[in-house]
Amino acid sequence: MFDSALHEPRTAVVLGRLLGVALLVCFLTGLLSHLLQDPTGWVAGHLPSRPVNGYRVSQGLHVISGIAAVPLLSAKLWTVYPKLFEWPPVRGGSHAVERLGIAVLVASMLLELFTGLLNTLQWYPWPFPFRQTHFWLAWLAVGGLLLHVAAKGPLIARHWRRVGPAPAQRRAFLGAVTASVAAVTLVTAGQSVPWLRRTDLLAPRRPDLGPQGLPVNRTAAQAGTGATPAGWRLRVDGPRPYELTMDDILAMPQYEAELPIACVEGWSASARWSGVRVADLLARAGAPPSARLRVTSLEAQGPYRVMDMPAAYARDPLTLLALRVNGQVLSADHGYPARIIAPGRPGVLQTKWVALMEVL
Structure with a gap:
């Protein structure tokens, strides 16, 4: 069941780059949102009240990039999942660190995106506080990502640039992933982007209703x-x-x-x-x-x-x-x-x- 030609480093690196951009935007805008919602210490006295739409844009980008990360993360995990079941699971100290980073990264990202999506619905079927948990899961995900990039740095570097024409199967797969990201963005981003309001089909809110x-x-x-x-x-x-x-x-x-x-x-x-x-x-x-x-x-x-x-x-x-x-x-x-x-x-x-x- 691991015999697809797409379970290979080049596809994983391309998806990793796209997912990395989405996660970076989501992480930075999430930090800003947390800071604006709960300002502490000396920072509270230096928060600007302008631009007027500052929070609207940053939080809109946070949710849009988080939703876009769902199909990207799914595709990335599908591409590399044979590696998750390799045996023996640990082959030494450096390999153990790499596996730990992967475990932290995958677990924290899945929980982060799952709870974030349910928060857009204002549905909290868990006993822990959402905002604080969401905040610290983001830092765990970043830590896991840094460990993963450090461990896989040489492999990522070898496959960062395309060598020769891309196989038709890879092009089709990456095209389908790109179309999926575009589709989920198009039908949800209208809750924060006014000119996409007519396509706001799956977002939990219509901003003009109430x-x-x-x-x-x-x-x-x-x-x-x-x-x-x-x-x-x-x-x-x-x-x-x-x-x-x-x-x-x-x-x-x-x-x-x-x-x-x-x-x-x-x-x-x-x-x-x-x-x-x-x-x-x-x-x-x-x-x-x-x-x-x-x-x-x-x-x-x-x-x-x-x-x-x-x-x-x-x-x-x-x-x-x-x-x-x-x-x-x-x-x-x-x-x-x-x-x-x-x-x-x-x-x-x-x-x-x-x-x-x-x-x-």
Whole structure:
């Protein structure tokens, strides 16, 4: 069953190059996503709020390259799988290191892509936290890949360039793999690439479907915020704390911004948001220019009920406490009575149902 002419180094190297590009894009954009979603230490103070579509592009590329890696990894494993069953399994120290790298690489990549695909569906049939596990699996995969490349370096170098015409069987196989990658990209990338929206046949989201023309991840019913408390007021804590009713907020200067909602699952959609500038609310509270902001939602519990915002975002004139979207008062699912919308941030940090803003 190992007698196919395609179980050979040249085919494996060609596929490895394509898979390497997909994995590199996926890894780097994933690191950026993790950093933006959970900024720590000195990095938090240096994250830029521009470009406006920065997170939309990087996270879209992350999911697109991850999905494209599925047929590439499948083809690569099929090409080399006879080597996975060679006997004896270990023939010395260097061979043991090579086999260890392969085991770590294959196991981590299969689990990484499997869990990543299910995350796009917001389905988590496992007991461990997805985001942290996904993050560390990526580093395991990179470590396994480096070990594998180091062990196979001479073989890869010998077959890096094509010598003579490629056999028809190899050309057909690589053409089929390329067509598969193009197909899965074409029918899923529309959830983040607007001009591919008409071909968005298999992606879990259509970015133009949902309340007020926008998708919703966490509904008001799920968050327990379907009914706004009577006498709702926005409290702003700082050197000069104060509270505002809805009428008070509406009496302030109103601004409008065209900004995207971009979520970690890969979908994104733009909308026209209007409300008051967060910078104006902070200035009224006597916040210094370097102050960070902490925003607390009305929802009783949830991993993103409390959100910290670095100063660069809080002071950006496009960052709004939004009251309306696309000309309509926010629905409960989109955060009524007020929500945060800021440029270049993950959707989970665009806090809905805002109750409290604290100057840090």
